[in-house]
Amino acid sequence: MTDAGPADGPVPSVVVIVGASVGGVRTAQALRRESYQGRIVLVGAESDLPYDKPPLSKQYLGGQWTAERVALLTEDAAKDAEIELRLGVAAEHLDVAGKQVVLSDGERIDYDAVVLATGSYARPSPWPVESGVHVLRTIGDSKALADDLADEGPVVVVGGGFIGAEVAATAISLGREVTIVDPLEVPVGRVVGNEIGALFTDLHHRNGVSTHFGTGVESVEGSAGDLTVRLTDGQTLEAATVVVGIGARPNDEWLASSGLLVDDGVVCDEYCRAVDAASVFAVGDIARWMHLGHGERCRVEHWTNAVDQASCVAHNIAHPDDLRPYRPVEYVWSDQYDWKIQIVGRPARGTGHQLIGDLGRPADPDAATPRAVALYSDGAGQLIGAVIVNWPKALIASRKLLAAGTAFADAVAHLEGLAAAAPQPVRTDT
Amino acid sequence: MAVLKADFEACQGYANCVVAAPEVYDIDDDGTVVLLKQEISDEDRAKVDEAVSSCPTSALSIED
Numbered sequence: 001m002t003d004a005g006p007a008d009g010p011v012p013s014v015v016v017i018v019g020a021s022v023g024g025v026r027t028a029q030a031l032r033r034e035s036y037q038g039r040i041v042l043v044g045a046e047s048d049l050p051y052d053k054p055p056l057s058k059q060y061l062g063g064q065w066t067a068e069r070v071a072l073l074t075e076d077a078a079k080d081a082e083i084e085l086r087l088g089v090a091a092e093h094l095d096v097a098g099k100q101v102v103l104s105d106g107e108r109i110d111y112d113a114v115v116l117a118t119g120s121y122a123r124p125s126p127w128p129v130e131s132g133v134h135v136l137r138t139i140g141d142s143k144a145l146a147d148d149l150a151d152e153g154p155v156v157v158v159g160g161g162f163i164g165a166e167v168a169a170t171a172i173s174l175g176r177e178v179t180i181v182d183p184l185e186v187p188v189g190r191v192v193g194n195e196i197g198a199l200f201t202d203l204h205h206r207n208g209v210s211t212h213f214g215t216g217v218e219s220v221e222g223s224a225g226d227l228t229v230r231l232t233d234g235q236t237l238e239a240a241t242v243v244v245g246i247g248a249r250p251n252d253e254w255l256a257s258s259g260l261l262v263d264d265g266v267v268c269d270e271y272c273r274a275v276d277a278a279s280v281f282a283v284g285d286i287a288r289w290m291h292l293g294h295g296e297r298c299r300v301e302h303w304t305n306a307v308d309q310a311s312c313v314a315h316n317i318a319h320p321d322d323l324r325p326y327r328p329v330e331y332v333w334s335d336q337y338d339w340k341i342q343i344v345g346r347p348a349r350g351t352g353h354q355l356i357g358d359l360g361r362p363a364d365p366d367a368a369t370p371r372a373v374a375l376y377s378d379g380a381g382q383l384i385g386a387v388i389v390n391w392p393k394a395l396i397a398s399r400k401l402l403a404a405g406t407a408f409a410d411a412v413a414h415l416e417g418l419a420a421a422a423p424q425p426v427r428t429d430t
Numbered sequence: 431m432a433v434l435k436a437d438f439e440a441c442q443g444y445a446n447c448v449v450a451a452p453e454v455y456d457i458d459d460d461g462t463v464v465l466l467k468q469e470i471s472d473e474d475r476a477k478v479d480e481a482v483s484s485c486p487t488s489a490l491s492i493e494d
């Protein structure tokens with residue numbers, strides 16, 4: 001039996017979705033929105049009901065939001081939408097020729113189309129200690145970290161990317177002393193360039209977080225409450241709790257036995273179908289699909305990508321005669337201290353940028369909350385990305401300008417006009 | 431006609447809704463969603479459903 005796929009035949013009558021986080025849940029819901037009438041089975045390795053991840057380093061970690069608030073799908077909602085849940089059991093094997101998902105309890109589920117949504121896992125800490133060192137990916141991770149952050153004592157965060165920065169911001173708001181360590185001189189520079197990235201480093205300092213950037217970690221020793229972090233420059237830091245936020249890896253090992261082409265994610269065509277099996281789709285962190293707008297395969301580890309890709313895949317499953325290529329404008333947000341940061345498009349690919357607005361903290365505490373947008377141009381003078389801080393109107397404008405395809409100079413003129421039309425509001429919250 | 435609702439406290443100004451359905455949602459200067467319509471027709475329903483599901487804080491809903 002070969003896998004001809006739904007594109008060559010009728011709408012599939014059973015869709016199995018593997019991975020019950022935002023990518024998987026939103027695919028199931030979007031299938032119903034597309035009036036898909038067949039069976040939907042949603043398989044998830046975790047026994048918790050599906051929950052959302054972004055608050056795990058922000059409001060949930062800080063104790064402002066409850067578990068209820070981060071729920072993605074309740075049992076009732078699943079029942080109403082006729083989504084069959086199989087939680088607490090992992091998929092172990094995908095039988096592509098036989099069109100079956102094999103679960104860890106031995107059950108084999110037949111499918112007409114399968115959606116791979118197994119996301120990613122946190123790169124583990126390379127420093128084995130008995131306790132006190134955390135990674136952050138699941139709700140259990142967030143709970144365990146919150147417990148340790150409730151205790152007195154300094155916190156060392158290894159990794160100055162977004163998750164590390166958010167954990168640092170949350171930890172200092174809880175009254176902990178916080179230090180971030182990263183081997184890169186400007187950790188966020190990888191995403192936004194070194195010049196704008198340096199403003200993110202200043203933000204830590206302004207909020208009382210120390211940084212050791214350009215320095216690696218040699219070793220971590222001890223146990224919870226009494227850890228020693230030795231740095232590559234010979235310094236040592238004492239910590240009660242260490243958080244390791246050094247990136248994520250796609251959960252694709254379970255597909256090794258399937259024969260599918262996997263190369264840092266499931267390799268897909270522009271419709272998000274596996275290149276070698278037309279009944280197999282992928283969404284979210286695990287998908288490496290062909291982005292026609294960029295002319296290359298991309299894999300994106302962001303929330304909005306998982307949701308948008310889920311809509312596209314649901315459409316393509318429900319309408320095999322009207323396949324839509326998936327070509328989004330990238331979008332990610334991060335909340336750090338009093339900055340709401342949004343990144344649109346691909347600033348990292350920019351060759352130049354212009355900052356409109358001001359991101360330094362004014363000496364006068366009554367002055368406005370800083371607000372700014374940095375626009376990035378590619379070599380050909382087109383707008384390629386934007387970084388927005390505390391400026392919702394600039395966010396909307398940037399997303400629209402990027403989606404439409406705009407010359408860099410025109411984009412700058414547009415946003416300068418926006419700045420002039422609505423001067424920075426006076427700070428009222430201090 | 432379906433009636434649009436928004437939880438203005440929950441909204442964090444991520445603008446996903448504005449990108450998905452600009453004729454229905456906007457954001458004010460403080461970064462809070464603004465409903466440009468109170469009710470939507472059946473033709474707009476699919477698009478607005480998509481906007482509702484794209485909200486990272488589940489601030490939006492539709493009541494029939």
Ligand SMILES: Cc1cc2nc3c(=O)[nH]c(=O)nc-3n(C[C@H](O)[C@H](O)[C@H](O)COP(=O)(O)OP(=O)(O)OC[C@H]3O[C@@H](n4cnc5c(N)ncnc54)[C@H](O)[C@@H]3O)c2cc1C
Nearest residue numbers: 019021023045053054090091118119120284285301302303
């Ligand atoms: C702490 C944290 C903060 C974040 N903050 C932001 C943010 O502010 N903005 C933003 O845009 N993005 C953020 N992200 C990223 C965003 O949450 C992810 O991009 C998104 O969760 C990806 O969704 P997904 O469904 O593809 O995969 P995941 O959320 O990784 O889910 C995959 C699911 O599959 C399950 N699974 C894995 N293997 C198997 C198997 N073999 N069988 C069955 N089930 C399996 C897992 O248990 C998991 O539930 C954050 C992520 C984290 C961890």
Ligand code: SF4
Nearest residue numbers: 441442444445447485
């Ligand atoms: S998507 Fe949600 S959080 Fe974002 S602006 Fe709209 S309502 Fe607010």
